[in-house]
Amino acid sequence: MTLAKLGEFLEQNARLADQTKAAKGFQARALLQSLSYPQRFSALSYWRCREDYMTWATAPARRAFDQINPNNGLFTAVAPQDAYEDVHEVCGAGEWGDAMVVEWTVNPGPANTEAFEKSRKEHFELQKKEAQGFVEHKFYRAAGNPLRYLVVNRWTSREAQRAAARMPLVEEFNRAHPTTDYGVATPIAGEGYQVVRQW
Numbered sequence: 135m136t137l138a139k140l141g142e143f144l145e146q147n148a149r150l151a152d153q154t155k156a157a158k159g160f161q162a163r164a165l166l167q168s169l170s171y172p173q174r175f176s177a178l179s180y181w182r183c184r185e186d187y188m189t190w191a192t193a194p195a196r197r198a199f200d201q202i203n204p205n206n207g208l209f210t211a212v213a214p215q216d217a218y219e220d221v222h223e224v225c226g227a228g229e230w231g232d233a234m235v236v237e238w239t240v241n242p243g244p245a246n247t248e249a250f251e252k253s254r255k256e257h258f259e260l261q262k263k264e265a266q267g268f269v270e271h272k273f274y275r276a277a278g279n280p281l282r283y284l285v286v287n288r289w290t291s292r293e294a295q296r297a298a299a300r301m302p303l304v305e306e307f308n309r310a311h312p313t314t315d316y317g318v319a320t321p322i323a324g325e326g327y328q329v330v331r332q333w
Contacts, residue, residue, distance in 0.1 A: 250318075
């Protein structure tokens with residue numbers, strides 16, 4: 135998407151969000167803009183269950199929305215939509231203005247997945263206790279692929295997130311719990327975002 139069309143893009147997203155809010159099972163939606171690539175946006179949509187989402191996504195009203203609001207080159211989808219299920223969350227306080235989104239894939243084996251899930255919760259419980267600006271940590275497992283995870287770390291600002299990563303206690307935890315302990319099969323793919331709008 136070109137930044138020249140940003141206003142039109144945001145307006146279309148707002149119209150979609152307004153329609154979605156009335157859907158059964160809808161909980162929240164956030165539109166994020168990449169800090170590294172300002173033309174890249176990601177949307178996080180939260181639903182009570184996958185069935186509720188599919189009911190909305192395949193409804194006549196949803197198809198009608200696409201007909202009334204055609205893409206017309208407004209944006210290009212660079213990745214397919216993915217569904218995730220909750221594993222755990224760690225909640226702090228405050229309004230989030232920045233998010234770090236990280237994808238992980240671990241090697242097969244219940245010992246790897248269990249240890250990895252436990253380590254992530256401990257890691258963010260530590261940040262909640264010690265760091266300034268910690269808002270929330272959400273940890274998800276990909277639907278249909280128990281080896282793939284998504285972590286969404288919410289902070290009041292990018293500066294708060296960076297400061298937390300440099301804290302001695304956090305660095306010590308990372309040294310004591312290297313990713314090799316959990317058989318991480320792929321490099322960490324993380325990207326920072328700023329919050330554009332929430333519904």
